[in-house]
Amino acid sequence: MKFGKMKPQRRNRLMIVGLVVLSAGAAVSLALTALNENINLFYSPEQIVRGEAPRNTLIRAGGMVVENSVKRSTTDLQVSFLVSDMAASEVMISYVGILPDLFREGQGVIARGVLNDQNVLIAEEVLAKHDETYMPPEIMQTLAESKAKAEKNGTSL
Amino acid sequence: MIAELGHFSLILALGLGVCLAVLPSIGVYRRHEGLMRLAGSLSAGLFVFLLISFSCLAYAFWDDDFSVAYVARNSNSALPLQFKLSAIWGAHEGSFLLWTLIMGGWTFAVSVFSGGLSVDMRARVLAIMGALSIGFMLFILLTSNPFDRILPVFPADGADLNPLLQDFGLIVHPPMLYMGYVGFAVPFAFAIATLTTGRLDAAWARWSRPWTNVAWAFLTVGITLGSWWAYYELGWGGWWFWDAVENASFMPWLIGTALIHSLAATEKRGVFKSWTVLLAIFAFSFSLLGAFLVRSGVLTSVHAFAVDPERGMFILAFLVLVIGGSLTLYAIKVSGIKSEAGFDWTARETMILANNLLLVTAAGAVLLGTLYPLIYEALTDGKKISVGPPYFNAVFVPLMLLLFAIMAVSPASRWKKTPRETLRRQFPALIGSLIVVASLVLAFATEVSVAVILIDTLALWIVANLVRDLWSKVANKVAKLPALFQQTMSYYGMLLGHLGIAVTIAGVCTTVYYTEEKDLRMAAGDVAELAGYEFRLNAMRQIKGPNYVADQGEVEVFQEGRSVVKLYPEKRFYAVSKNVMTEADIDPTLFRDLFVALGEPVGDDAWAVRIHYKPFVRWIWFGGLLIALGGFCTVLDRRYRAVKRSRQAAVTLGVAA
Structure with missing residues (x-):
């Protein structure tokens, strides 16, 4: 299946999933790094x-x-x-x-x-x-x- | 007697709440229209009895009835009347009664302004709101009754309201905030009602939108007022601390902001249906979570409500019930729903989606930082940590910068697909904004910061594109002024809201980077220099207020030898509660605040003095109010009234036929 020939709906869904995964991954790694640097025991x-x-x-x-x-x-x-x-x-x-x-x-x-x-x-x-x-x-x-x-x-x- | 009447009214209201939750539901189940129609009058009854209950507590405060334990703890006969009345919500029990009253108010409002709803839907929505009220009223009656008496021996006078709360801020901040928190119960109820019908169409989005916008606007006002209050009252000159309780109000706001955008997409295009429902559930859940965090005392916070583990457990149980129940329902009902419409990546839908992802991620990051001390303690066997503001700034700011960039482009976008040419035309303004901001910074700022230029450029870009968008709507019209009036109120609401965000961004960024502050030891006659101003402590004297005595400083501020203003910061001592309070004095102008607060006496007639120069700090709250105004504006949109009118017309026709 070629990307270009996908149905627009499916392509959208794929794009959405990709966006979610990317942003969630970025956010989690960002958050955990920042957390580790900023906790005060x-x-x-x-x-x-x-x-x-x-x-x-x-x-x-x-x-x-x-x-x-x-x-x-x-x-x-x-x-x-x-x-x-x-x-x-x-x-x-x-x-x-x-x-x-x-x-x-x-x-x-x-x-x-x-x-x-x-x-x-x-x-x-x-x-x-x-x-x-x-x-x-x-x-x-x-x-x-x-x-x-x-x-x-x-x-x- | 009056207090007992209040207690009794509350119990009656609980009874009505139970009826409201049960009877219309049976009506829906049995298709009995009479039972369904009961929802309206039961809502009115619920609200009236809550109002009576609340008025009784107000009377106890007005009347200095110190045999009521709550009044004795939070008021005093010498307290000025406006603070006696706002002391009603000055502590836990009364503020929860206010919360519940507002819940009743929203329920009543829904029952009054639900002309466009079917009898069945109206009954479902009101029954859900009734069920939520039951939870709140049980909470008050079982764990935090404000009407408890201290008998037979009661104090001759009250222990006084915490001096920090004896301020205009207490009068307005909690009611506005609660209007927002509790207001999210309305879209929640609409969402759950729609789930129970199993028909998740776009109609529910149209019903929910005005309610959500109003609740969100109230929350915006509440948070803005809270920030302003903290700034002038706490004496530190800070306006946001990433404190657990602030976060508790900010998370529902972030989710709510995502929700109002997502609702727009669902209403207009029928997309994101199930996601929007989920957001509606989460917005209210975060409100409840906020209540739990504030009142259970599990987190260290500057908002030290008298805490009680039993109350915490009650709210936690309620929270689990509400979130667990609604998510289960969601899981069962939502699987069959599909969004039919497709859209291009340039479409407005995509931008709203990105807006939602960023806002929800930001809310998640704030949640993580807020709860991390609890998680850490559980994981490491009791080690205590705190998470500092640097964490929140590090995570929150990059997400917001992305969001602002999308915000700048989005007003010109179209549903389904935005012409590439339109998108391209959004970017020259970016370069223009960059040039303007950079030259302003070079001309006026004491030091050049890339971050300031970047962020303020984004803010100006947002404004420039808003102006351009408005212009594009009237440019090709012959009569330009009438064309302005033809735009919908929703559109103006969006303009105002986005403009408000830009103003707030400019305020926050400029204040953060260019604030100058000094903590000094000063005796009468000493002069301190800050940001081109000279602060001279002329004298210290003692003054007497209605229920406090204070040391007052006279600080005269000079600029280039000319006297600008005299400031009178105070250090107050409240005799009844034996509390010391810093009362800062501020000279506010549009472009800068001068802020002076007294620390403590440090010997030899010298005082610790804190002076701040805070450029653009007013813009933060001014922007906040603009955002809220935008939210209120959208409700005036003709579209929502049109629905009602056409229904009325239909009814009239029906009668005529």
Whole structure:
């Protein structure tokens, strides 16, 4: 069967199928490549302290902001603070910029950034959520795990 | 008492919803016209009782009835009246009641404006809408009743509405958005009704088109308003974040855009029949999926609705039922349908097909990115990830550029086959646009970007070809102005919609590439320079609002030594909810916004200050409104009224005979 002699309907259908397959293939490969380059894994303070988090890649880290740990520069908008899993582990986060309105000591935050050699997360974004009662699922899980661990070891929080 | 009345009305509405779903269906099955005709009055009853229920909740807010738990959580006696009333949809329970009310409204509207439908078809459509309402009403009554009381001890005053929501945006954004989401239930109901008859002809496309266009236009307005609101209210100067909840509204929009084009092809040419039905099913399914994502809390989002797994499960079950049921029906019924008409690759059908493929692929890519954190977590045993905006931009932008190129050529295309000569004539404007855009960029822009030139050229090309197409319709007429009036409203709707897209493209592209921003530490008297403007913080002072106190900055902006504007950004503290809120101040003009927001005090009387220069940012929303206007325009097309009139004429004739 020659292409040129096909019925117009059949030729159309073939064209449509070809278009669909091509565009779907292109889109899927495009999407998967882009996905692989742009996912940011979450690490708990404990994982970071134990050295399980990779350096020089964009990751997310979070926990409760430790009371009295927020230190500001007097010349620019540099600020650093500790986040904790409310058990043994704390990680320092350093950020230059404006913190969100709901950023407060004792509240949960998530930061996106790169770990340096001193295990300090150099953040490019700090998120605290709209709602007072809202807890990001990542932090909820971290806190639940550290609490469970503490109970198993017989130490209280 | 009033709250109980509201609750009771809702239960009555549920009863009517059940009747609406069941009785006309029996009527269809038994060929009993009386039962079929019940659909109209049942729809009216459903809507009236939902309206009563909603009004009762509104009254509870107006009356500061803090014994109603929902009112106590989301209002306060000091809250200004307009926010008390919009606080009705400020949180989960009430916003779902609004959603359900709107569902009732659409159902009622279909029953009123269905003059052209056969009794049988009307009964089927309304029964399906009734069945959907049952799901929504059960959801409210079982998992999220806004009328629950806190008795006997109730708070003396309410916990106040989240300050972020105390804004004009809350008054208009959710109702518009829900009109769009729920509006897609209409083409869905038409599609399912048509499937149940087994006669999938082009008629259903003609019935669905005006409804789909209106729902889609509302959704467009809703998304546009949401973007504008986020821009001025969140204090970051961003207008789109690829946040899960934004995506939840954007996916139905993309599918809906594919649907309105595909419906046109189905109506005019009888092609893509089964595909269009599938799109109608998906548009509404994506709306429901959006509701699930927003309210179940499975995804981290800036829209933190109070989340509840039980609610999530309910919507998920409903979603599975609706999607699963309709797709099963589709699979059974659609196999016998063939599109008869063939077409050339230059035909308008081909372009609509490409439009559909690109839009659906884009929606799929957005869906993948939105759900990927869930998939990843399931695959890797609990590892949490987030998918950042770079993913969405990388996938979405190339697809859209292709789409825009097709958009530029398509208005001049013809059904069946476009003469090659006509196609060829679309391209000189591309070169013209390139020259115009390139010289504008060279003349005005601070730096030359190939991407900006490319994308803005596409936008101008779209506009140039629209103008040419309109001109071609009147050029050979002697009376040019009357010829303009002879064009159909559908045609003008298309012009406006496409023009709106071009305006939005220009806005997005220029804003993204030429925005300048700085976060600074500033004390009174400090001056910062940005994009040729000087921002001077004159003073900081304390002010008092109706239900908040605020630190207010006075920032004077100078250009070449002349004072341009004084901006007053605020940092508000809402005493009742103990919330801190950034209130940015913006100097908007057609070609650029100056945006100043306060961060936090950083010691020694200094404040963190964020300043933005955002060129063309207004164009994004202006374009969005044009797109929506285009959607509304198409409904005024004489064709849809003509159907009704000829039917009325037929009825009159019947009476006379």
